[in-house]
Amino acid sequence: MSDVSIGIDVGGTKALALIVARDGRVLGEVKSKTPHDARHAAGEATAAVLTDQIEQLAKMHGLKVASVPVGIGLPGLMRRDGHLAFAPNLQSASGADLGALLGVALGSSKVFCENDANCAALAEHEWGAGRGIEDFVMVTLGTGIGGGVIADGQLVRGRSGFAGEIGHMVVQAHGAPCLCGGHGCWERYASGGGLGRLTREAALEGRLATLVSRRGNPEDVTAEDVTAAAAEGLEEALTLVREVGWWLALGLSNLAAILDCGHFVIGGGLSSASDLVLPFAREYLVDLVEGYDARPTITVTTSMFGPRSGAMGAALVAFERNS
Numbered sequence: 001m002s003d004v005s006i007g008i009d010v011g012g013t014k015a016l017a018l019i020v021a022r023d024g025r026v027l028g029e030v031k032s033k034t035p036h037d038a039r040h041a042a043g044e045a046t047a048a049v050l051t052d053q054i055e056q057l058a059k060m061h062g063l064k065v066a067s068v069p070v071g072i073g074l075p076g077l078m079r080r081d082g083h084l085a086f087a088p089n090l091q092s093a094s095g096a097d098l099g100a101l102l103g104v105a106l107g108s109s110k111v112f113c114e115n116d117a118n119c120a121a122l123a124e125h126e127w128g129a130g131r132g133i134e135d136f137v138m139v140t141l142g143t144g145i146g147g148g149v150i151a152d153g154q155l156v157r158g159r160s161g162f163a164g165e166i167g168h169m170v171v172q173a174h175g176a177p178c179l180c181g182g183h184g185c186w187e188r189y190a191s192g193g194g195l196g197r198l199t200r201e202a203a204l205e206g207r208l209a210t211l212v213s214r215r216g217n218p219e220d221v222t223a224e225d226v227t228a229a230a231a232e233g234l235e236e237a238l239t240l241v242r243e244v245g246w247w248l249a250l251g252l253s254n255l256a257a258i259l260d261c262g263h264f265v266i267g268g269g270l271s272s273a274s275d276l277v278l279p280f281a282r283e284y285l286v287d288l289v290e291g292y293d294a295r296p297t298i299t300v301t302t303s304m305f306g307p308r309s310g311a312m313g314a315a316l317v318a319f320e321r322n323s
């Protein structure tokens with residue numbers, strides 16, 4: 001048994017690698033840009049970056065790479081056998097078996113892969129905002145929306161390992177196109193990417209006049225401009241944040257209807273804007289959830305580990321599968 005493990009959360013823009021103790025303490029971290037170089041075989045460019053991160057962390061802590069269990073959290077459909085079957089936000093690694101590639105590069109048999117949001121759910125359940133809660137859904141708001149479902153205290157994996165792809169739940173028939181090939185997916189409305197898309201749309205339609213005049217061009221207004229202005233109380237920005245809160249609540253109410261989960265943990269890169277969005281989402285849930293008053297209270301909280309949940313959960317997966 002190892003006292004430490006390495007967990008890496010591979011996102012669409014960056015890979016965060018942490019070395020973690022068994023009690024969840026983070027002992028070190030390395031951040032890198034996620035490569036999207038499709039000239040090599042699937043996953044090779046990603047594997048090279050992750051190998052470098054693992055070697056750096058092992059060296060910093062005086063460990064041999066082959067002796068440390070490693071967990072990798074990946075976005076998209078992760079098969080139970082470790083293949084990343086489909087990854088719209090990481091297309092250069094789609095189809096790859098990153099565990100096998102890293103195993104060869106590191107000379108290690110201790111590399112384990114899992115869906116990134118499942119990792120986040122496991123970390124929050126073990127150490128964070130989902131501790132002691134047997135039924136909750138982890139919702140990670142980043143470029144897209146990831147999901148990890150904990151039911152009766154266990155991660156729901158589904159037939160192939162693909163359960164919890166909540167970002168591609170359709171919330172608007174014939175709506176905005178999605179990288180998955182579908183239309184109207186929840187992540188096109190309620191994620192960081194969704195806020196960016198709604199911002200562009202609102203700026204072009206003249207609904208963000210103050211922000212457009214500050215930037216000089218509707219195309220230049222960003223999601224960050226909207227959240228900063230909303231925090232200062234600018235009405236037009238608050239209206240857009242309220243809209244995102246409604247879309248978030250719509251998806252949560254669908255999940256509550258299907259799963260009867262009483263608790264949602266919101267994490268991911270949009271977490272920093274969560275303080276603004278979540279009060280609106282909670283308000284709308286009351287109307288959107290079927291029989292809201294007949295149910296025990298539904299709670300929506302932010303994750304305890306923010307953008308670190310995925311990497312911490314990947315480290316937890318490494319501990320559990322290596323034992």
Ligand SMILES: [Zn+2]
Pocket residue numbers: 167168178179180181182183185
């Ligand atoms: Zn989609």
